[in-house]
Amino acid sequence: xxxxxxxxxxxxxxxxxxxxxxxxxxxxxxxxxxxxxxxxxxxxxxxxxxxxxxxxxxxxxxxxxxxxxxxxxxxxxxxxxxxxxxxxxxxxxxxxxxxxxxxxxxxxxxxxxxxxxxxxxxxxxxxxxxxxxxxxxxxxxxxxxxxxxxxxxxxxxxxxxxxxxxxxxxxxxxxxxxxxxxxxxxxxxxxxxxxxxxxxxxxxxxxxxxxxxxxxxxxxxxxxxxxxxxxxxxxxxxxxxxxxxxxxxxxxxxxxxxxxxxxxxxxxxxxxxxxxxxxxxxxxxxxxxxxxxxxxxxxxxxxxxxxxxxxxxxxxxxxxxxxxx
Amino acid sequence: xxxxxxxxxxxxxxxxxxxxxxxxxxxxxxxxxxxxxxxxxxxxxxxxxxxxxxxxxxxxxxxxxxxxxxxxxxxxxxxxxxxxxxxxxxxxxxxxxxxxxxxxxxxxxxxxxxxxxxxxxxxxxxxxxxxxxxxxxxxxxxxxxxxxxxxxxxxxxxxxxxxxxxxxxxxxxxxxxxxxxxxxxxxxxxxxxxxxxxxxxxxxxxxxxxxxxxxxxxxxxxxxxxxxxxxxxxxxxxxxxxxxxxxxxxxxxxxxxxxxxxxxxxxxxxxxxxxxxxxxxxxxxxxxxxxxxxxxxxxxxxxxxxxxxxxxxxxxxxxxxxxxx
Numbered sequence: 050x051x052x053x054x055x056x057x058x059x060x061x062x063x064x065x066x067x068x069x070x071x072x073x074x075x076x077x078x079x080x081x082x083x084x085x086x087x088x089x090x091x092x093x094x095x096x097x098x099x100x101x102x103x104x105x106x107x108x109x110x111x112x113x114x115x116x117x118x119x120x121x122x123x124x125x126x127x128x129x130x131x132x133x134x135x136x137x138x139x140x141x142x143x144x145x146x147x148x149x150x151x152x153x154x155x156x157x158x159x160x161x162x163x164x165x166x167x168x169x170x171x172x173x174x175x176x177x178x179x180x181x182x183x184x185x186x187x188x189x190x191x192x193x194x195x196x197x198x199x200x201x202x203x204x205x206x207x208x209x210x211x212x213x214x215x216x217x218x219x220x221x222x223x224x225x226x227x228x229x230x231x232x233x234x235x236x237x238x239x240x241x242x243x244x245x246x247x248x249x250x251x252x253x254x255x256x257x258x259x260x261x262x263x264x265x266x267x268x269x270x271x272x273x274x275x276x277x278x279x280x281x282x283x284x285x286x287x288x289x290x291x292x293x294x295x296x297x298x299x300x301x302x303x304x305x306x307x308x309x310x311x312x313x314x315x316x317x318x319x320x321x322x323x324x325x326x327x328x329x330x331x332x333x334x335x336x337x338x339x340x341x342x343x344x345x346x347x348x349x350x351x352x353x354x355x356x357x358x359x360x361x362x363x364x365x366x367x368x369x370x371x372x373x374x
Numbered sequence: 375x376x377x378x379x380x381x382x383x384x385x386x387x388x389x390x391x392x393x394x395x396x397x398x399x400x401x402x403x404x405x406x407x408x409x410x411x412x413x414x415x416x417x418x419x420x421x422x423x424x425x426x427x428x429x430x431x432x433x434x435x436x437x438x439x440x441x442x443x444x445x446x447x448x449x450x451x452x453x454x455x456x457x458x459x460x461x462x463x464x465x466x467x468x469x470x471x472x473x474x475x476x477x478x479x480x481x482x483x484x485x486x487x488x489x490x491x492x493x494x495x496x497x498x499x500x501x502x503x504x505x506x507x508x509x510x511x512x513x514x515x516x517x518x519x520x521x522x523x524x525x526x527x528x529x530x531x532x533x534x535x536x537x538x539x540x541x542x543x544x545x546x547x548x549x550x551x552x553x554x555x556x557x558x559x560x561x562x563x564x565x566x567x568x569x570x571x572x573x574x575x576x577x578x579x580x581x582x583x584x585x586x587x588x589x590x591x592x593x594x595x596x597x598x599x600x601x602x603x604x605x606x607x608x609x610x611x612x613x614x615x616x617x618x619x620x621x622x623x624x625x626x627x628x629x630x631x632x633x634x635x636x637x638x639x640x641x642x643x644x645x646x647x648x649x650x651x652x653x654x655x656x657x658x659x660x661x662x663x664x665x666x667x668x669x670x671x672x673x674x675x676x677x678x679x680x681x682x683x684x685x686x687x688x689x690x691x692x693x694x695x696x697x698x699x
Contacts, residue, residue: 190516191517192517192538193518194618196617198541199536199537201533208518208529208530211519215521216468216523
């Protein structure tokens, strides 16, 4: 059985790839575990060599039909659709966001449909689909009112995934990823970039700007838990979702201040002093439109789990990813 | 100031056109009333001659760029986007529904944006955006979980209208129309066709099939009230909508049995006896996924009004539209 990861050169894509290769199996069309014979990593930049004969690197723009057609054949059953233009960039470049976050997703679904074997698609959506006046605790059944083009494009794609699944074109499910923290690597154009930066950069001996107020509340998920959740959601049978194949994942509700306290607990005052507080209204506006706490009881009842504490998340980051100072 | 109605040859489009011509004015870019200099009626079939020099009939497929570009110029400020493939047909022909209900809407928004003068667009959405397990009373803030491709396409377009309005590309607003009853004319492929048919056909001396159970609850709006609401929503300033330019319109919550009782009250037992009860599971499934009652208090607070009783709606139909027996 072939597996495709779009955004396969990205941070989550790479991490998911490593986990899948280690695991070696995934549920097949009959629901039973099947060996992964090939893992296609598709991205606009070439994914690094993983030293595994099962990996096949494809490079190209996923909004191009021939690129997606080359990556999806009738043996491709498992598809993790992670590729996206991040929130800040989709807000700055409307056309690019629509083309990659929406049009490419539609093309992917259409090619899956045309192949005719009902591939199982996990679509990585985001809590950015929420926005506006929100209840204190946001649920799977809270209305979507995105206040960013990124959130709009993710919400539109969720709707398509649900309709394609309902019609039997695919086995489809969307997960609303919390903000992933701590991401390794460099800051990016996501409005949420600081949610990793305020931990990662100080730990690496680098000063970093926190553009939001300490009381800002975030809904977070660690990379480890995110990968487990993506695979967990993949493994669920379609009927487990009832008539709504969209899930909020379990996460941690923490304020930025609590994140900093956890960093102090794990790494001490000197590290924390590398955070410079300088508000950025553009980022604050986007981040404030996202939920700070979700009710993920539906996901939990389906066996999905989040993180325990943010201090644990930092420790896992230090173990898995940190550049040492 | 020019006005465009897509779906201008349709029943609602024609009725809206008559009302606008009678009214003669609409709010312009500065919010003040301006005379309507031209009313463009765009539809796939030619709108009938209305005997008014202001009317300009355009015929074409609204999913074609040149057709929309010809209908929207920089003097076109008011746009009522009513054109759609109805629910039953969009379910039967997925591609056609996507092309007209979604792609053509996107094209229209993109052309509005390209014109650069922020036209004011009223998009006719539908309560079919709701679905699945619904609360007894559905609100503007009830999550969308459409169980039809029509509802999915309307929900995706709502999201676009909101994002285009938020970004300042257009002045945009979407209204979720209840099921319109009593529609004159002939039965159509909408799953809701019976909601007019069970009144219209018996009054015209014709037997008709009711494909759902008497206890089925519908959320209805008369043609008169629908036209008033479309114009009322058009006239509102953008800021009236806050961060959510989508409204449920006030409607009537009636069971099919109550509709038949109202028909008996207005027209007598002999008329009612022309209704043949024969369930159709395909139609029942779609109709059952729609809300039977909405909370339209937000629309009411903005000055919008629905109908008083279904008997009044039938009387208005007899006055405005009925073929006499």
